[in-house]
Amino acid sequence: MLSDAAARRTCFVIASDPMSVRHAVQVVFARLKRWRINPDACDSTQIVLAEALNNIVKHAYAQAPGEIEVMIDLSDSDLTCRIMDAGLPLPGCSVLPAWVAPVPDGGEVPEGGYGWHLIRTLTKDVSYRRAGGRNILTFRIASQQGPQ
Amino acid sequence: MKLDSEMTPELMIVRVHEKRIDAAGAIDFKDRMRDLTAGARGRVVLDLSCVTFIDSSGLGAVVAVRKALGPDRPLELAGLTPSVDKVFRLTRMDSVFTIHPDVPDLAGNFRDVV
Numbered sequence: 001m002l003s004d005a006a007a008r009r010t011c012f013v014i015a016s017d018p019m020s021v022r023h024a025v026q027v028v029f030a031r032l033k034r035w036r037i038n039p040d041a042c043d044s045t046q047i048v049l050a051e052a053l054n055n056i057v058k059h060a061y062a063q064a065p066g067e068i069e070v071m072i073d074l075s076d077s078d079l080t081c082r083i084m085d086a087g088l089p090l091p092g093c094s095v096l097p098a099w100v101a102p103v104p105d106g107g108e109v110p111e112g113g114y115g116w117h118l119i120r121t122l123t124k125d126v127s128y129r130r131a132g133g134r135n136i137l138t139f140r141i142a143s144q145q146g147p148q
Numbered sequence: 149m150k151l152d153s154e155m156t157p158e159l160m161i162v163r164v165h166e167k168r169i170d171a172a173g174a175i176d177f178k179d180r181m182r183d184l185t186a187g188a189r190g191r192v193v194l195d196l197s198c199v200t201f202i203d204s205s206g207l208g209a210v211v212a213v214r215k216a217l218g219p220d221r222p223l224e225l226a227g228l229t230p231s232v233d234k235v236f237r238l239t240r241m242d243s244v245f246t247i248h249p250d251v252p253d254l255a256g257n258f259r260d261v262v
Contacts, residue, residue, distance in 0.1 A: 018172035025170075025201075043231040050203040054171040111212045114204035114239045121238050 016066040021053040051115040060087025149176040169206030197227030227251040
């Protein structure tokens with residue numbers, strides 16, 4: 001039997017559409033719970049994964065058919081995620097969308113733009129690169145994080 | 149997207165009977181909310197106690213509903229589960245919406261409309 005500290009990995013490929021993203025995120029959430037990742041880290045991973053995958057559906061493939069490859073590694077203290085797609089590059093190629101304050105002071109509350117904020121807030125070492133015609137997004141989430 | 153509502157002239161309580169408000173269901177949620185709240189008056193309390201996950205698309209839909217209701221019909225939230233609460237806090241939406249910790253208790257004060 002594997003100990004809790006043993007390295008574990010899950011990999012899968014999904015179609016680029018919102019229902020496939022929903023299903024994948026639910027499967028990962030159930031798997032992380034089985035790996036006994038703490039509930040807060042499970043929640044964070046579910047949120048970040050949904051945001052990253054839905055960004056690909058909406059922007060990289062722009063609703064056109066495509067495939068998304070996801071790999072999640074559990075080491076002693078971190079979940080490392082790598083997400084690859086063959087869609088359009090992020091605007092600016094190597095620059096992640098700027099961190100924006102989600103609610104402007106006194107201004108109208110926007111209906112969108114929260115996705116990257118959530119990704120940045122809940123992860124560390126987030127990086128994006130374009131290689132071989134593919135987008136590669138990687139980030140880490142502390143697997144034993146406390147409530148945020 | 150399963151929603152139901154109960155109301156008095158001053159208050160409408162809308163319960164979301166779904167586990168997720170995500171990118172796959174956000175538009176449906178917005179449409180159903182528009183249908184349910186059309187023609188009614190008073191503040192609206194959205195009971196999210198069944199919802200275990202919301203993403204930025206779902207959050208955007210809740211913000212859009214708030215906007216559509218207008219300033220005279222405030223949208224308030226109730227019964228946030230931990231993951232939903234986390235998304236509202238991290239995006240500072242907890243400063244935009246009135247959030248009730250408990251699920252609204254009808255206590256027989258409301259008549260069924262749906």
